[in-house]
Amino acid sequence: MLNPLAWRIGWRFFRARQQNRFIGFISMSSTIGIALGAMVLIVLLSAMNGFEKELKQRYMGVVPHAELRGAEEPLRDWRGIIETADGMDGIVAAAPVINLQGLTQHQQGFTSIQLHGITPSFEAKASNIKQYMASEAWNSLAERTDNIVLGAGLAEQLGVQVGQQLMVYVPNQQSNTGLKPISARFTISGVFKVGGEMDFQSAYINRRHAADLLGLGDQATSIKIRTDNLFEAPRLIRDLGYSLSQYLFISDWTRTQGHLYGDIQLVRLIMYLVLFLVIAVACFNIVSTLVMAVRDKQSEIAILATMGLNRSALIQVFMVQGAINGTIGTLIGVTAGCLLAHNLSQIVVAIEAAFGISIFSGSVYFIDFLPSELMLHDVILVTVVALVMSLLATLYPAWQASKVAPAQALSNAS
Structure with a gap:
């Protein structure tokens, strides 16, 4: 003492x-x-x-915690996959997505753009992207139309505003002669601002409209998964993938954003x-x-x-x-x-x-x-x-x- x-x-x-x-x-x-x-x-x-x-x-509230992608063909029974995912402990939600890599032209040349075809009713459960755009912009994605919501940085880079038209060139994966590009005209219905590189690369469109462009019908190219524990995502997506009969590519955030x-x-x-x-x-x-x-x-x-x-x-x-x-x-x-x-x-x-x-x-x-x-x-x-x-x-x-x-x-x- x-x-x-x-x-x-x-x-x-x-x-x-x-x-x-x-x-x-x-x-x-x-x-x-x-x-x-x-x-x-x-x-x-x-x-x-x-x-x-x-x-x-x-960032992790917007990008997928884990993802399933079709290895040889799009996901036909995406609803069944989502039902299986929803029944697993640790998985909060799953949503169908059609991802497209496109090009759009502006005064300085061409800019790469990542298009995400989403269904808002599913996306709202699997992602927080709704929080970063106006309600009018979010509601516009529920319609099977040519509406597109751009990242704020991308819209500024392209010099476009809400209500203007935007031409995007995307590969037609159903072409017999290879990835023949097709042009698609979209109407800018809003912008989102998450902050960071996503604002300069990404845009959201209606999933059914994206499927129409590619001739996919009612299919999806991937299923995004949201978990209640980020660090459990690798195990959960692996268990989910092994429980399905279709050949799939599995990925999780530790591979894409873990660095x-x-x-x-x-x-x-x-x-x-x-x-x-x-x-x-x-x-x-x-x-x-x-x-x-x-x-x-x-x-x-x-x-x-x-x-x-x-x-x-x-x-x-x-x-x-x-x-x-x-x-x-x-x-x-x-x-x-x-x-x-x-x-x-x-x-x-x-x-x-x-x-x-x-x-x-x-x-x-x-x-x-x-x-x-x-x-x-x-x-x-x-x-x-x-x-x-x-x-x-x-x-x-x-x-x-x-x-x-x-x-x-x-x-x-x-």
């Missing part, structure tokens, strides 16, 4: 050493170093949490290592401060020892000094880190507006803003690590202080 006398003496020593400018400067440096390390670690961990949240809720999640986790791990090292370096300043304090206070240590203060109490005196440094630095860093992390998105927007730059381009990243999510367990982890490391840094100097020989220290002082 902490000796109350050791606490009082340690506090007085801490205040007294601030009067020594050099020792005070080293002490302040250690406090600032711990504060900066804790602040930066909280901010960056919050940014990584934000990226992971956006990946799961925004994004892996990159986030890798960066998070690197930040833990690097920034913990930053805090450790700052804690070495505590060692330097206390070593100099021990040399400066040898006569006082000798007097306390001759007055009966035991070695454990002397150790506690100098541990208190280092702990005060670490506590102040940690509190400042954690408070500043929480404030910055809570307002990180707004701060980045203000920086972009002030300097006229774009830090995150939607055409490159899967989102076009810097997200942030402050989590309590990150704050607790950073606080505990900073306090423990600063306390450990006090052990050696405090132990050296307890070994000071009173007689020799007093004779040297005289």
